[in-house]
Amino acid sequence: MGTIFISYRRSDAAGYAGRLFDRLRHWFDGENLFYDLDGIDSGDHFPQRIQTALESATAVLVVIGPGWLSEINRRVDQPGVDFVRREVELSLVRSGQGEALLIVPVLMGGADMPDEHQLHADLQATVAALCPINAHQFHGSQEDWDNQFVRLRERIAKAPGIPPPRFRAPAGSEQAFRVIEHSLSLHFQDPNSLLPRLRDSLGTGHTALCGMGGHRQNPVSPQVQPRVPRPVWRRLVVSGRDRRRPATGCPSRLRGGRRAYKSGRATSNHPQTLAGTPTNTLAAGV
Incomplete structure (x- = not known):
């Protein structure tokens, strides 16, 4: 090298x-x-x-x-x-x-x-x-x-043996996001293989990507099930912290799931939270 x-x-x-x-x-x-x-x-x-x-x-x-x-x-x-x-x-x-x-x-x-x-x-x-x-x-x-x-x-x-330049945040700088999950949803799909390219371009340890969408497909029947109503989250980045607020009309019974998601402890016990949504969802620190 x-x-x-x-x-x-x-x-x-x-x-x-x-x-x-x-x-x-x-x-x-x-x-x-x-x-x-x-x-x-x-x-x-x-x-x-x-x-x-x-x-x-x-x-x-x-x-x-x-x-x-x-x-x-x-x-x-x-x-x-x-x-x-x-x-x-x-x-x-x-x-x-x-x-x-x-x-x-x-x-x-x-x-x-x-x-x-x-x-x-x-x-x-x-x-x-x-x-x-x-x-x-x-x-x-x-x-x-x-x-x-x-x-x-x-x-x-262009010198021999020098790796391609990749930006690294200065030491001690405040990050514009925080890691919520370290894994991909089982239902996440990447048909065009964009995730590896995104990881290479932005750098390991400095990427936060969240996505949501699609339908849940029954593993037994190929028929697509109706979309289940779920809260829609707005993502705000203020002073390096993530603040998410439910859109108007979010059921109050989901507030517990919201708190668990914001604290980084969202699991399958809260199936209606973003991290547990059985759709094409990605909430990862790459």
Whole structure:
């Protein structure tokens, strides 16, 4: 499985890299992302973790801020401690050997793509190969940032081994629904196989689907039985909570079933509640 490696210099583009990582982890699993502040724990061997992550990466994002060029030139005499230089050099070596590796320079904060003649002479042989690569540039406005991120996300998704992007709700965010059932009705029908497609597009654990309709068919006789009057529920989503109210004329004898349904305990003991309705009904957390 492929990994997206984010290369950046903390003194130059720490804030930009952090924002990029936050956006990416809403679309890719944590195991497909490497960001040093999130992927290296206390006590880990820093150079070894960087080396291992780069060797398994199939996409490398080289975040370039306004001071990237001057800083890499300034540290030219410190190759052993300039990890940004080592990350770029190792990525270019792998790419030059024919490995399937996507390298994308990401320009942030108004930075320009450095020219190879602007690099120190000692960097010409190892880092200059980065300069001809077409860069992905983020501008200042929020609208443009959003558009550019979508373009970058789709480009990353084409890298080998990277799974298709799928949205994940931010950690700690309030969900717009609550799970009532974890199973499908026995009478649920999906002749066009739409449920798997819906699950793949919306993401596991973030889908709530409710449906109601059809007639009950006698298992002995193929004749369709008359529709039995049952309450019609209106679904309201307010501040992340489900509120259901019976339509006008709902029999008062069904109030017990309503309470059980709202509390998430609806069973076949309440055959007139939505969860127990013997029709093509789906109330599931997919």
